[in-house]
Amino acid sequence: MAGIGQVEHVVAVASGKGGVGKTTVAINLALGLAARGFSVGLLDADVYGPSIPLMLGISTEPVREGDALVPVEKFGLLIMSIGFLVDEAQPVIWRGPMVSRAVKEFLDQVAWGRLDCLVVDLPPGTGDPSITIARSIPAAEVVMVTTPQAVAVADVRRAIHLFQRLGNPVTGIVENMAGFRAAPGAAPIDIFGAGGGEALSRETGIPLLGSIPIEPELRAAGDAGAPILIRSPDNPASLAFGRIAEQVKRGWHIRLQ
Numbered sequence: 001m002a003g004i005g006q007v008e009h010v011v012a013v014a015s016g017k018g019g020v021g022k023t024t025v026a027i028n029l030a031l032g033l034a035a036r037g038f039s040v041g042l043l044d045a046d047v048y049g050p051s052i053p054l055m056l057g058i059s060t061e062p063v064r065e066g067d068a069l070v071p072v073e074k075f076g077l078l079i080m081s082i083g084f085l086v087d088e089a090q091p092v093i094w095r096g097p098m099v100s101r102a103v104k105e106f107l108d109q110v111a112w113g114r115l116d117c118l119v120v121d122l123p124p125g126t127g128d129p130s131i132t133i134a135r136s137i138p139a140a141e142v143v144m145v146t147t148p149q150a151v152a153v154a155d156v157r158r159a160i161h162l163f164q165r166l167g168n169p170v171t172g173i174v175e176n177m178a179g180f181r182a183a184p185g186a187a188p189i190d191i192f193g194a195g196g197g198e199a200l201s202r203e204t205g206i207p208l209l210g211s212i213p214i215e216p217e218l219r220a221a222g223d224a225g226a227p228i229l230i231r232s233p234d235n236p237a238s239l240a241f242g243r244i245a246e247q248v249k250r251g252w253h254i255r256l257q
């Protein structure tokens with residue numbers, strides 16, 4: 001069956017600005033949930049820079065069955081990306097209404113079937129696609145990704161207010177690119193500052209789900225199309241993603257009570 005009618009939970013991963021690691025968090029959160037026994041889909045709705053096919057090393061294309069688009073399977077996830085449908089070398093220059101239409105088509109036409117959770121990688125910021133998804137799935141919970149630095153936190157604050165105004169619960173904050181350790185046990189160097197996620201959590205009352213260190217292996221894993229949670233499950237970043245997946249799962253149980 002096409003659409004998200006049989007999807008139990010939708011987690012939309014958002015950010016206030018680009019390049020903070022939203023896609024990296026979406027991928028590893030999806031894998032962390034799958035590792036905990038859930039059936040998980042991953043939707044790359046980043047219309048302006050769909051990078052999930054590359055970051056997961058996917059070279060196959062989704063097939064059509066009638067009107068429905070069948071997701072590609074990799075690393076135990078069902079995956080659909082706007083990147084499958086556009087030419088890699090061409091810039092995406094769609095305007096607002098087209099973007100909203102494309103996102104709606106994704107939501108309506110992808111044959112997700114029954115899923116415990118669909119993780120959605122939103123475009124950065126608060127543009128049309130983010131608003132379309134938020135409006136189309138009022139029950140989608142939003143997880144905000146930020147770096148520890150004050151300017152990223154200012155953008156994320158604006159994005160949090162937008163989703164809340166649209167009625168989507170913002171259920172967690174993930175701080176990415178926190179302290180870099182040159183060697184295990186070495187003191188962290190706070191390249192992008194420190195404490196932004198915690199401060200934002202205190203200010204907004206939204207729980208900080210976890211903090212991901214700057215990890216060269218994480219960047220290399222993304223470039224190689226082999227996510228860190230699969231490639232190096234014991235890496236500190238992988239362990240942090242595991243704890244974040246655990247927190248997301250706990251949130252579902254708490255809300256059910």
Ligand SMILES: Nc1ncnc2c1ncn2[C@@H]1O[C@H](COP(=O)(O)OP(=O)(O)OP(=O)(O)O)[C@@H](O)[C@H]1O
Pocket residue numbers: 015017018019020021022023024025046049051123124176177178212213214215216218219220222223237
């Ligand atoms: N904690 C980290 N340590 C090292 N590299 C990281 C970390 N998080 C993300 N990266 C790298 O930073 C780059 C940007 O990450 P990513 O594509 O996930 O960001 P994004 O917020 O989704 O960007 P976009 O604005 O394109 O949506 C990627 O090369 C990724 O591998």
